[in-house]
Amino acid sequence: MSKTIAVIPGDGIGPEIMTATLRVLDALDCGLAYDFADAGMVALDKHGDLLPKATLDKIAEHKVALKGPLTTPIGGGFTSINVTLRRHFDLYANVRPAISFPGTKSRYENIDIITVRENTEGAYLAEGQTLSEDGEVAQSIIRNTRKGSTRIVRYAFEMAVKKGRKKITAVHKANILKTSTGLFLNVAREIAKEYPQIEFNEMIVDNTCMQLVMRPEQFDVIVTTNLFGDIISDLCAGLVGGLGLAPGDNIGEHAAIFEAVHGSAPDIAGKGIANPCALLLAAADMLDHLGQVEKGTKLRQAIRDTLTHDRDSVTPDLGGKGTTESFGEAIARRVAA
Numbered sequence: 001m002s003k004t005i006a007v008i009p010g011d012g013i014g015p016e017i018m019t020a021t022l023r024v025l026d027a028l029d030c031g032l033a034y035d036f037a038d039a040g041m042v043a044l045d046k047h048g049d050l051l052p053k054a055t056l057d058k059i060a061e062h063k064v065a066l067k068g069p070l071t072t073p074i075g076g077g078f079t080s081i082n083v084t085l086r087r088h089f090d091l092y093a094n095v096r097p098a099i100s101f102p103g104t105k106s107r108y109e110n111i112d113i114i115t116v117r118e119n120t121e122g123a124y125l126a127e128g129q130t131l132s133e134d135g136e137v138a139q140s141i142i143r144n145t146r147k148g149s150t151r152i153v154r155y156a157f158e159m160a161v162k163k164g165r166k167k168i169t170a171v172h173k174a175n176i177l178k179t180s181t182g183l184f185l186n187v188a189r190e191i192a193k194e195y196p197q198i199e200f201n202e203m204i205v206d207n208t209c210m211q212l213v214m215r216p217e218q219f220d221v222i223v224t225t226n227l228f229g230d231i232i233s234d235l236c237a238g239l240v241g242g243l244g245l246a247p248g249d250n251i252g253e254h255a256a257i258f259e260a261v262h263g264s265a266p267d268i269a270g271k272g273i274a275n276p277c278a279l280l281l282a283a284a285d286m287l288d289h290l291g292q293v294e295k296g297t298k299l300r301q302a303i304r305d306t307l308t309h310d311r312d313s314v315t316p317d318l319g320g321k322g323t324t325e326s327f328g329e330a331i332a333r334r335v336a337a
């Protein structure tokens with residue numbers, strides 16, 4: 001069985017970490033073919049467009065894309081390419097796993113939390129942000145819909161079932177934001193009843209932040225609205241040692257884009273020392289999404305084993321003396337074994 005995915009190497013360290021990632025995917029033998037597409041500065045230089053239509057067409061055709069970081073030029077009125085992609089494909093679920101890995105500087109071990117963030121509505125609407133003429137009153141609106149809440153909560157439960165997760169926590173502020181996050185919470189309670197095999201609880205967002213810092217082991221999957229999810233997913237990345245190992249999955253009904261959370265790292269681009277793990281973990285999530293859960297699990301385990309046993313191959317950001325290539329090769333050897 002062969003499945004073609006769109007591959008967007010991207011800017012800065014993007015092509016370096018993408019090469020290492022595809023090398024590992026090939027070694028995993030998961031029957032993927034790659035259709036390469038340009039986006040970002042690379043596309044602006046080659047085609048005069050940060051996000052060429054041909055790239056959008058390829059993502060639409062294959063429905064799954066693996067994407068490197070993209071540099072959005074500052075000024076000049078460019079909208080973020082990532083925001084454009086999210087809107088174009090209505091990528092409503094932003095899935096952010098935070099997993100502890102051995103040999104990384106972090107405050108906790110054994111963390112395995114997935115934050116499922118609603119990514120199209122809530123407090124992050126482009127419209128309705130106003131500033132009065134005298135500059136004294138700024139306003140914005142929060143809008144949650146039953147449709148938006150339903151699809152994100154449904155996604156979280158279905159994902160939990162598929163990945164064998166045990167518990168979902170709905171994070172909200174329905175005691176204060178009674179209508180908007182109240183609607184989200186009510187929808188979550190209703191849908192939870194359909195999944196008796198998954199433990200369900202609810203937690204107010206400020207308490208959640210404290211609990212995450214003090215007793216993170218109580219969390220498994222968190223589902224929440226846009227603003228809270230933005231903050232909580234970064235908090236969770238911090239619990240496991242930062243962005244070097246943080247994948248981000250952007251899921252819609254018609255397309256899904258898997259990427260690293262970090263950016264194009266211009267300060268180390270071209271030096272061959274970028275850590276490919278965040279993109280590799282995004283690729284593992286992509287394999288889960290494609291129904292190849294065993295391969296995804298194997299890839300995560302290979303990363304874990306490499307970090308434990310092949311310290312020499314590891315990149316400098318994780319305390320090693322290795323390169324993107326040596327790190328990738330070590331992981332590739334393990335997945336092929």
Ligand code: NAI
Pocket residue numbers: 013017068069070071072082243244259260261262263264265266267268273274275276278317
């Ligand atoms: P950044 O994440 O690119 O870099 C922050 C720091 O982390 C730098 O010191 C960098 O060297 C380091 N770093 C990041 N990824 C690394 C890796 N894989 N291995 C080792 N070290 C790594 O964030 P920054 O500097 O704020 O943004 C740079 C560019 O990336 C900007 O143009 C921004 O717009 C873009 N960006 C793109 C994203 C995307 O496409 N998803 C996400 C975030 C930023």
Ligand code: MG
Pocket residue numbers: 230231234
């Ligand atoms: Mg954020």
